[in-house]
Amino acid sequence: MCSISGYEISKPVMPAAFDCVTRKPQQAEVFSAPSDLSPASLLRQIIAVGGDLVATNSNRGWWPRHQRQNARSLLRQNARSLLRRIQILLTLFEFLLESRRTLPPLANLCLKEFYIIVHRARFLLDYFFQSSRLWVLLRNQMISCQFHELEHDMSTLLDVLPLNELGLTVDVWEHIELLQQQLGSAVLRFDSRDEELRVKVLYFLNEFEEQRQPDTADLKTTFLDRVGILDAMDFESEIEFLEDKIYNNRESDAKTDWATIAGVIAVARYSKFLLFGIHETLEGKQKYRNKPAPYSISIPSDFCCPISLELMLDPVVVSTGQTYDRSSIAQWMASGHKTCPNSGRTLVNTDLIPNRALRSLTSHWCAVNSVPCRSVQGSSGCATTLVAAKATVEATRAITQILIQHLSIGDLDSKKAAAGEIRSLAKIAKENRIIFAEEGAIPLLSLLLHSQNPTAQENAVTALLNLSIHDANRRKIINQDGCLTSIVTVLRRGLTPESRENAAAAIFSLATLHDNKKLIVDEPGGAEALAWLLRNGSTTGKKDAVMALFNLSMHPESWERMVDSNAVEALVGALEEEIVAEAAAGALALLVRRSVVAGLAGWEEKAVMGLTGVMRTGSSVGRQNAAAALHEIRRRGGMVVGKRVAVVSGVSALAPAVPLDGTKRSRMKAAALARILQRRKVATPPPPSTMAAAVCARVAGYRKRFES
Template sequence: MIKSSDQINRRILSFPAVHPCEDISPGILLGSLITLAHSICNYQSNIFATQRRNARETIRQIGILLIFFEEIRDRALTLPDSVVLCFSELHFTFQKVQFLMEDCTREGSKLWILMKSQFIAAQFRVLIRGISTALDILPLNLVDVCGEVKELIELVAKQSRKAKFELDQDDERAMKRVLAILKYFEKGIQPDLDFIKWVFDYLDIRSWSDCHNEIKFMEEVITTQCSDFEEKEVPFLSSLVGFMSYCRVVIFETLDYRNHDQTEVRCNLESLSCLNPEDFRCPISLELMTDPVTISTGQTYDRASIQRWLKAGNMMCPKTGEKLKNTELVPNAALKKLIQQFCADNGISLCKTSRQSRDITRTILPGSPPAAEAIKFLSKFLARRLFFGTNEEKNKAAYEIRLLAKSNIFNRSCLIEAGTIPPLLSLLSSSDRSVQLEENAIAALLKLSKHASGKKVIVENGGLKVILAVLKSGLGLEAQQIAAATLFYLSSVNGYRKLIGETPEAIPALVELIKDGTIWGKKNAVVTMFGLLLYPRNHERVLAAGTVQVLVDILASSYNAELITDSLAVIAALAESTEGAVTILQTSAMAVIMGLLQSLTSRRGKEYCVSILLSLCSNGGKEVIAILAKDSSLMPSLYSLTTDGSSHASRKARSLIKILHKFYETNSWGLMGSGVQHERPVHVR
């Protein structure tokens, strides 16, 4: 009957309790009550940073009630309806008590629970009053338990009626001190560190990782504040995040992240994609999809939009008009991850409401005045550390910049304005650096390169040469892969695409990473190559570096769908020129791409395949068309794309079908090539 609370899905300080059903078995209800009471009493061993007295008194009272419930169970007593009714009310209240205990001891929630002390004390008071009300209607004389137990229950009823459950004076003092610190920041005054440390000692926040967990928790709370009422709390939460970020850097000198924190950072490494952001919009609402799902026709929509469509009685696909075989909605986890990464990179926060999905650019401006001043102070502190600190201090500063600039545009602008980029570049040029220092420095530059002014500062300070040196011969493979991603963001500026392409070692270094990197590194190098190809004169350099054969090898051997799709995107771009088509035709690409057209599940991958084949026909002449015409399995795949593919894929598939039909017609009349433009012959493997 009891479902374990899921901390990820339940917002903090929400209490989704449910009343037991009316016809529940008394035995099941009693067993569930005992389980709940045990769960609440187990919090006795937990550390309560705040609300200590209220929590202790609540646990004590429920512990006494547990004795009562267990005696009823052990004696197998029959419960009259009036007792069952009372127990149902207690069960409902116990659920809420359990949620409250869970929140008061939740990892990373110490500061937020402190700042909600008045509300939480009131919740304890309300819940104990709920227990008192239930015990008032309990016909104790109808329950055959021993006299001592009855006396205990009567005592609990009496105490729960009189218990005050007020705000603890020490909690109130700590809360006022935090508010005073935020006031200092708002006025542009750095608060005294001893003043801050008193609060941290009170909350038992003793280390860098403790502080980091508080920040992560509050950032998660911010992302779930979606109603108009909850939105009002976001500026205050932002102030607390700014305050804690300042403290994490200034107070805690030593990085003591636990193993799972290191894993989290490594798993969250930059992974690029050739996907068009327009693919992230729901075809129905045209809004960014927050919960993309795929229906039976293979089309993807935002869950809320397609559910409204189906609820209205529509049983056909909105995009294709095809009748739905079923109404099953399959979550598209891969696309959701890409959308979240895109939003993080661009300072977009996706928030779900009962009305409509919406995207809010939260991080372009500071969340609050105190947060803004805290980050400005912090940025200057980090810049000084990068210039004058020890190697250990410089490494920590680079790591902190990496975290601060991860998904916050305002933070990036402050860090850039404070002058952190030149010393980060110097760290990469220094002979006295470690693998970890190099990785953190290049990762920090990657985050800052996403900002328009960051790109400019990097290039103007000779950063391109430094980043290319890391790409070519960095101390660790991870740093090389991050360097490739940094080049991608720099290449978003047309002038820098030209500059990177004209640097002799740039494109060959990317090709080497495609050959020898991890899947993640290969993807970054491939997508960076795609970005460089947006400058036409880079096509010749990419071809000269032997890129095509390396990409064809990936298509023939890789099992990573995203890497295959991105490799196809680069080949499609190269195939648009005669030189590119000739180079592609000199490899085994034709056979591989024709096979992928039939085997790939990615619609974008199929579109790239058709685009390549179409370009090869245009630039390669009748010999290419003849090879395609001989493959009887090609036509069904092309026809499928005309109905199931995107508008671009459908158009390209129709064009290729038309070329092949013309070839069939002229061939059957003995007029080979009369309707096909005669390009110079090419050698096709």
Template sequence: MIQKFDRADRRILSFPAVRPGESVEPAILVDSLIALSRAICGFQPGLFATQRRNAREAVRQVRVLLEFFEDVRERGPALAAGSVSAVLLCFSELHTAFQKIRFLLEDCSCEGARVWILMRSRFVAAKFRVLVRAIGTALDVLPLDSIDAGREVKELVELVAKQAMRANFELDRRDEYTMRQVQSMLDYFEKGIEPDRGVIGRVLEYLEIRSWSDCHKEIKFLEGEINLECSEGNEREAPLLSSLMAFMSYCRVVLFEVLDHRSTQQADVAQHLETLSSLNPEDFRCPISLELMTDPVTVSTGQTYDRSSIQRWLKAGNITCPKTGERLTSTELVPNSALRKLIKQFCADNGISLANSGRISSDIARTIVPGSMVAAEAMKKLSRFLARRLVFGTTEQKSKAAYEIRLLAKSNIFNRTCLIEAGTVFPLLNLLSSPDAATQENAIAALLKLSKHTSGKRVIIDGGGLSPILSVLRKGSSLEARQIAAATMFYLSSVKGYRKLIGETPDAIPALVDLLRNGKPCGKQNAVVTIFGLLLHPGNQCRVIAAGTIPLLANILASSEKDELIVDSLAVLASLAENADGTAAILQTPVLPLIIRFLRSSASKTGKEYSVSILLSICSNGGRDVIEVLARDSSVTASLYSLLTDGTSHASKKARSLLKILLNSNERNRSRLS
């Protein structure tokens, strides 16, 4: 059987050709050769920004052979006795070479890979030469006399064999010149010098990169290649890929003023991903070990590390913060219980064992430092450019600058650092009052990305950013802007002191509750998660209850089909139920049967644990009547017994305590009856 490959099955410039089996029928092999030949001949010259002559020559030779194979199939692949194995061997060699040529042509015409193919021009030209000569070698030993085909066709095959052996697939002079120009510009960036924009423009025109979205595709491709290299443990090409990605980011931001239609569609996708639809692991990694933190602690600089990692750092005699380089004023390690709860919830919901958390992708953590010196210098210049645009640009330029920051800071910690240090936070805060909905949304989304950085949180709060962000949360131009503002509040609330500040700010919690009432599912999700973060400050519990949160959470449990939203709503109720006033408010809603149902049927272990926590708090704060109601429901005790063996250690402990309360209640009732 002859296997076909899809573009997604392989890395670019890799050639996983599959050699046909020895038992393949001649007719099947010829059919497959025809299909491959037609696929190769379908590559038109206009598809190639580089390697045009080499691609054209390879296609030309395969086109001649396509005529030969079609003639063989039309006559029937009758082979002379004694030559079958020799012909099949040659056809198999041709089949393998054709597969690789098709892969090479796919790569040379791959959307988004133009600058990378340009920088690998020497390798690509050499590969064309090797593959075409492999065709010549196979044809040279092919016993044409034993194959039933027309004389003229056979003569063409002989001609192709000679040409293939002599073909000189060299690096195109224009490709080589452009490649050297790109390398020269990378050298300029490394020295802290901005290249001439006219030269950049000519390079992009040669590569047919003519719009914002064309440039964006190059960046996304390079980013994907970097992630693949690092995931495979082979980072040999990563510095060059990082340099090119930074160069193309500079081009996208500086040279292309207009966000074309295709990029607008990409923005819609990015917007969806910027909501807290689920907990994000990027903030759960220790900056030292790059693994999920099992015991997060905060040092005097405000940075959080896994306890074992920072202890090893301190025992080695270090007196500075590993991430910021600041001198530690104290070696005290303060437990970050809020983050620990979030990590625990994330792991439970995603079936992750903390013992094996190192297997989770560390793409984000890897970006703490730049991928190359070129990337570092280019990003610094780009950050200053964007900061100037935010202040002095036109309305359209300011909106685009905010959108560029939104993209650059999305998954790169070093980029966030540069953008914050360049002073982008204050002008972004000013843009939150823009009457233009797109500008406001881009600004709040950019601030969301920067708020994930410790310095970003501090600059936002110190710069009076809480008030304009709250204004967007309350009356933003769109529901999308409001839900992004809620997500930003969530990241700000991850700092212990800011939870108190946000809770005490008038209208902050009511605005979140209003989004919980009127928002879309993602907006409700963001509001619930942010409220959960604020509840980690005990003083906020009464404010959350007074804002009417509990009836809205009860409605969510009754009507929502979104598992993440249900689990997070249970988490908030579990926190509120620890308060006597919270228990009283919960009992005033028809939520108790729903909690029992989730305890009995939820697939989420975390959901079950929160359900048990709520019931345990209700029994502790709600009095004997509530206990007796639960004790009479046999499904409750059955679910609790199940958790003793199948639940997490915390869930099992809570289930045991609740069972004891319910069993004691039943025992008292039996004693009274007797």
């Protein structure tokens, strides 16, 4: 047995815990009626589901927050009409159950169809009641068609049902005849006022598209008086609902114009800020901030370019084996860089080999997710670019101007709220990040980093982090006077753990551009703060810190600051923590290319043991990084250090297994390490005091040469 709203019924039956707000109203072919039930049992199920449907929806609040009499409930007449007709049908079914008459075969067949109809009605009414006002308004014609289709099917069944053979009483006959007349004369109708209201909302979209801001009084009349959105909370609920629809995109309806839905979201958000300000929008923002980007389909990380973090339009492979988008890596090389951005290894040539396998997977993903494709110039494949409609961009620009004004001249609460909105909006769309930077958000957010209000500081640094996802914004942030210093200050003395963690993440993002690495490394206190966070931070903080140190380690002149700031020591310690061990091994593999760092790391037994542990349990990339680090330590750390590496238990056994996969360069280093360890005769290392003195002398010598 299973339950539908308190009624115990026999399987099989369509579920009634519907969550139908995420789906289109169901078509008839989706349902099936039970085939193993007696007519009496089937009647009981129809009465139970239909009775619960009428009782629930007849007393249901028609959006209970709405109190104004002149604001109408959308499609209300269609919904109430459907409920009345189901209620009349229930009188027929209750009579048939109570009469206990043997029903003719045709009547039994009709009962199964009525069973399907009451379930379809339940889905449709739940869809209608649980949807937001704007969604129902935009889907006005589709929902009206669904109501009309149900009425048409009811009329057909009543015409087929052998009423003369059922022994109906006079009052039941009268009800059914009246219902037949009503259904027979029913026509598909769209409420003209609802349609006029839908066109009005789209008119606001057109105004933005023409770069005109809608009249404030017109917005107020439309949304407050006619749609019935009464306050900022109502607006926020509408926006969240529409964003969820775009993100989930569970309605496989090719006619749904998602760009228009995104535009309506922007219009609603603009209206919310314009009519109610930003002070009322803080409640529930944590949930909003943590939501995935709704303006575009969530792109698998494997399809994103490591440089731009956007969908790869034309994936190509460079000489190190890494894959990038052609335009991004070409721009990187054109700027004079000779290293791989992801691995830091030197590019032996500038050849860009098309990654046809990944391009095929990307194209398939686009087709499955109904993402429009376009041809990429100079390639035979196709890819996508998710670009918001012009109206959405212009509405976002108008929203930005409101937020910038609050951020510029507002009080602390206004600035805090504005930074929170920028934090949220910069996270969800590339276009938003571009517009905020163009409208001057970066200098104002930089000033807010000095706030003594924990929330204001956290919102500001996180907003800058989200803005930095866009390449051009990274340059603007790093070039903004005092901005990098302020971010490092938050990293060192942030008022909340989240502020410090997001400051580390911002440094990681900024350091993805090669030109920024030296500026960040030279910033006083930055490397020390990252080292401290790597040792003492939360799990998230340690991940952010180790990735920032990894990016900074790619710069050839970073090694001395890494040594002086104890960052190398922190990276060695991180080898013992599984969550950051592989990234720490990657950073050390870059730093130990310097003899001084190789000597220091080689003398640390836990460094060699930690790298050995990564070789034993790490992923393919982690094992390659650990083998490369050990190879550089043995090669550049001197004879004594090389012998010390050779005697560590497990290195000789693990090294031969590493070259089986990975890039060509990593395979070569791992193979070289394996060969050297296999033929080296183990020698007893000198006493620790002698080794320490030798390393210290080498460090002093290198620093003296560096200073001169």
